[in-house]
Amino acid sequence: MAVRRMKLGSQGLEVSAQGLGCMGMSSFYGPPKPDADMIVLIRHAISSGITFLDSSDIYGPFTNEILLSKALSEGWRDKVELASKFGISFADGKREVRGDPAYVRAACEASLKRLGVDCIDLYYQHRVDTRVPIEVTMGELKKLFEEGKIKYIGLSEASASTIRRAHAVHPITAVQLEWSLWTRDAEEDIIPTCRELGIGIVAYSPLGRGFFSSGPKMVDNLSERDFRRMLPRFQPENLDKNAIIFERVNEMATKKGCTPSQLALAWVHLQGSDVCPIPGTTKIENLNQNIGALSVKLTPEEMAELESFASADVVKGERYGQVSGTWRDSETPPLSSWKTE
Structure with a gap:
């Protein structure tokens, strides 16, 4: 089936209605x-119509952007809409979230070089630096936009x-933001805000980090280096207890003549024409199956x-343990508190 196109946000970006998390x-x-x-x-994804590719400098770190290049x-x-992110640093083995102007610029320049491109289509702040007023971070991103190094600006969490x-x-x-059948906390405030402002919604982990693909047995097959082993829900x-959720989804999928992952993914797609889920996979058969979710009614x-x-x-269980900041702790100081050198 043909993958439909959609407008993401109100600034002119058009992407495939389903993306690929890399x-x-x-x-x-x-x-x-x-x-x-x-x-x-x-x-194969691009040839199949999945042209919205999602990366970040922290994936690897750095190696995912090189892979995409x-x-x-x-x-x-020229066949894709390329998204990447900045904001999480692992300098000297220490995890740090940064949004200061010098870091924003350095991160973007480095990503452009690794990706081998002159411009990143959609550039997100991966996590919000709570020490830096968001206006300061955005000010530098606006400069990068004006210089033609990024086309569109996004935020994550x-x-x-x-x-x-x-x-x-x-x-x-x-x-x-994370949005799936079992992660719906953004629906109360964040999603209505995005819709009020004409901002597109990109749903990561729409399959519950693989849970809605294969259920609780997935945990048995995770490598020792897989960070999902640390997540509370697993x-x-x-x-x-969560296994019961999968059993019920699987039963409904059987009646509908689709897979549980297609059913769960279709639910995200049907949240609105402004929503683009970006399920990740490393297998062609899973990618093809995910595309099939677009036809589930x-x-x-x-x-x-x-x-x-x-x-x-x-x-x-919570969606994260103590390993990652989320929108719940993304508030930044007022602009008036920022001291320039």
């Missing part, structure tokens, strides 16, 4: 996969108030039934 190819989900295999996968050589660059303050400096095209005391009653399977009181 993180797991290079890091966090176990050992990096062979470049040659991932290049084949990425080019290889995949997009030989005339492939930002609160509604942070989004509003950032958008007042320069239009935000997209906010990337701990034994929570996983046994759900009635309002089926949507409600699906949501009841994974309501907030049913899901056990």
